[in-house]
Amino acid sequence: AxxxxxxxxxxxxxxxxxxxxxxxxxxxxxxxxRLVVADGVRSPLGKVLGREWHRDTAYGVAGRSYVKSGRFDDPWISSHLELRAEPGGGAGLRAANDKGALLPGYGWIFPLGTAGEGGEVNLGVGALATAKRPAALQIRPLMEYYAELRREEWELGPDLRLPTSALLPMGGAVSGVAGPNWILVGDAAGCVNPLNGEGIDYGLETGRVGAELLASRTDVAEAWPQLLTGHYGEAFSIARRLAGLLTVPRLLPTFGPLGMRSQTLMTVALRVMGNLVTDEDRDVTARLWRWAGRRSVALDDRPPFTA
Known part of the structure; x- marks a missing residue:
């Protein structure tokens, strides 16, 4: 309902x-x-309650679908930071590009582990954008083209099921996330990592700590934004600043491959992108990340979760 x-x-x-x-x-x-609003990135009930999305920082433009695959139980997620055109027609993309020309956006596939002939994978494409640099992305044609590129490797079926697309608030770029006895959690609260589009772990975390806060019968109108800021504010602030840089044309294709050749840099990148730096960590990466987060929040015109 x-x-x-x-x-x-x-x-x-x-x-x-x-x-x-x-x-x-x-x-x-x-x-x-008490009310927990967990109705996703569009959050229609959140809008009724006064939730507002501020698009001046990086946000996502993404689409997903489900498609039958012979590798439905594969243990890995597959992602492609570069999508390149190939000669020939199809999907309305290749004909307009030279062979090897870079297409906007990135792609991912991850198995759902569903058994039998109905085994499927989640296949999608997305891009980062800001109000100043909107994404020039045709979601449906790019998704179909990406599926075509990966069809043989992933043993994909011919049809994409339930293709949907959405704009994704990221990095706490929303305000109005709580009232006297209600809170927004997960995607509805803009708890999506700006560097990798991940939201599942934040949904689980905010659901847990939000339930604990509501059970304490605290007035959550101020307590919940403060708790979110304490948990995620610094990391979200620096992450959305870095994500904003990735919307600069050709920056990722130019410097991304250089970083990917360095095991050290990739280890650091995966750690910070995966929200794996904890308060207990005292190594150089953790200290630099926290310092950068504090400096970033101080420079924000609108820190995460504020109006």
Whole structure:
């Protein structure tokens, strides 16, 4: 059922959520004492509650689909930071580009582990963008072209199932993430890593700590943004600054291959991109990352999770 509205009491607390149910869209009201909004990147209920997305920092433009694959149980995610054109027609992309010409965006495939003839992989493409440098990306044609490039390697079927696309708020670039008895978590709260598009771990983490905070019966209107800032603010700030640089034309194709040849640099990059620097870490990488995060927040016109 789709949550479309809320009811509030005189103090501004959410007292009920309004759903529409079934093909006739019947109105159904569910009373509540506390509310967790986990309705994804678009967060329609978050918008009702006052969530606002600020697009002046890096955000994602991405599409995903599901396709049958002979490698549905492969243990690895496959990603391609460069997509290059090849001669010939198809997908409305190759004809407009010379062989080897760089196409905008990156691609990924990861197995779903589903058994039997219905075994599928998640296949998608995406790009980073900012308000000043929007992504020149045709999601559906690029996704079909990427599937064509990987079809033999991944034993892909002919059809992409349920292709969808979305704009992805990243790095806490949203405000209005909490009220007296309600919070936004995960993608709805902009908790997506700007450097790799990852949001699953943040969804799990914010769900857990958010539940603990709500269970304490604290007024979460101020406590939740402060907690998010304490957990992610510095890392998100520096990450979205770096992600903004990746929207500069030809920067990644020029310098990316140089970095990829260095095991040391790639180890550092995977660590910071994967949100794997903890408060307990005291090595050089951890100290530099935290220092850069503090400096970045100090320079932000709008720090993460603020209006």
């Amino acid at each position: 789709r949550a479309v509205d809320v009811e509030r009491d005189g103090s501004g607390r959410v007292s009920a959520v309004v759903f529409v149910v079934g093909p006739e869209r019947q109105r159904h009201v569910v009373r509540c004492e």
